[in-house]
Amino acid sequence: MPDFSPIDFAVPFFVALVLIEMIWARRRRPESYEPRDTLTSLAFGLGSSVAGLLTGGAVLAMSLWLYQFRLFDFGDEWWSVWWAWPLCFVLDDLGYYVFHRFAHRVRWFWASHVNHHSSQHYNLSTALRQSWTGFFALSFIFRIPLTLLGFHPAMILFVGAFNLIYQFWIHTEAIGRMPRWFEAVMNTPSHHRVHHATNPLYLDRNYAGTFIVWDRMFGTFQAETDSERIRYGIVRQLGTFNLLWSVFHEWVGIAQDMWRAPWRHKLSYLLREPGWTHDGSRETSDMIRARWLQSRGAAAVSEAEKPVPNDNPIAGQEKPA
């Protein structure tokens, strides 16, 4: 079993790539970076590493305990079963898809994951904008099925780290589209820009980590369209670079909502989708999309009902189509 952390080795490359992207930004799109935003995103990354170090031991200990109840046994030399590695990677990526979908559709998990989305910029520093409260939100439970299947916790951690490294490069506007075959199978900058967008068309789409095929299979895929200028961030933008507020704002929001809500609705503020309220005073992503589609439909109808201009001599003789 290799005794190293892939992420530790990747960090210098992350830093170098951020610098390269900044040079690109200076020449092509200066608004894609902002010093305070970059500082906030990177501080998120550092805090997340510290939180991971503090809680990682507990997660590993729990995983090793659960490992004794595994369904399949790869033997004492489990690391030498070569095909277990790619299989573990693919299944871990499926687990990531499930986690990520929950992270957007259940407010409890969203309170932690929102940290990754709260920048209004989309660049490589955004990739490092990771949550501090993932352990508290119990995000690790999504990897338990793999342990119970028989994959050793160390193997799961290892492939999970590679999954995270893969997701770094897709946080950029510097790359347009990859070759068609690649876009069909893999998560790409184009697919992930859609995921980070707040445009109604794009909300809660493309949850994939490495393989976009999961979104295609489960009906959550949305292709990036050239006609839709992407807006990044969250539906209600933070409007501040305050680091602590950026980390904890959704947890505070949950606490306030639960405190104020009638008893029968309290749990829903924890378990329903972000934006849900018992009195309809806010909107979920589904509601926003439905209203947007409705307004688009109305606009299309009113456009179709416009009379053909009278100054068109050909159309003037016929009824509009």
Add this chain to the structure above:
Amino acid sequence: MGFFAQFLASLAAILVLAWVSHWMELGRGIRIRDAAHAQALADEVVCGFAAEETVIDETGKAALLRDRNGRIVLIKLHGAQFSGRLLGPGSGALLRNDGGRPKLEINPGERLFGTQIIDIERPEDWVHWINAAKAPHHYA
């Protein structure tokens, strides 16, 4: 490398990267261009918001928009992007005198979003409208 050394190295890298983006002058010079731009930004705050009246701050760093139902959206420059709020019961506005010229001071009712001071024509009208606005918050 020990954890503490790794932490310090990461912290140094973070500060260097932030300084480089500052040195390269990234994210500067962003302004609200015109009423259409302000309208598009308000639509991002409240999907479908149709402004009947729009004012843009002299510096282009903020805007106020009002629809036919009396709802008011405040837009402010935030980094190299824009952020906005639908002003509601917790919001308030007053006139302040800056060098003899009255300016509009808006408290959106959210400390971290920050008080905005806006230089526009007829600020007194907006004081009246903002203080009268009783729209519910509208966000997801």
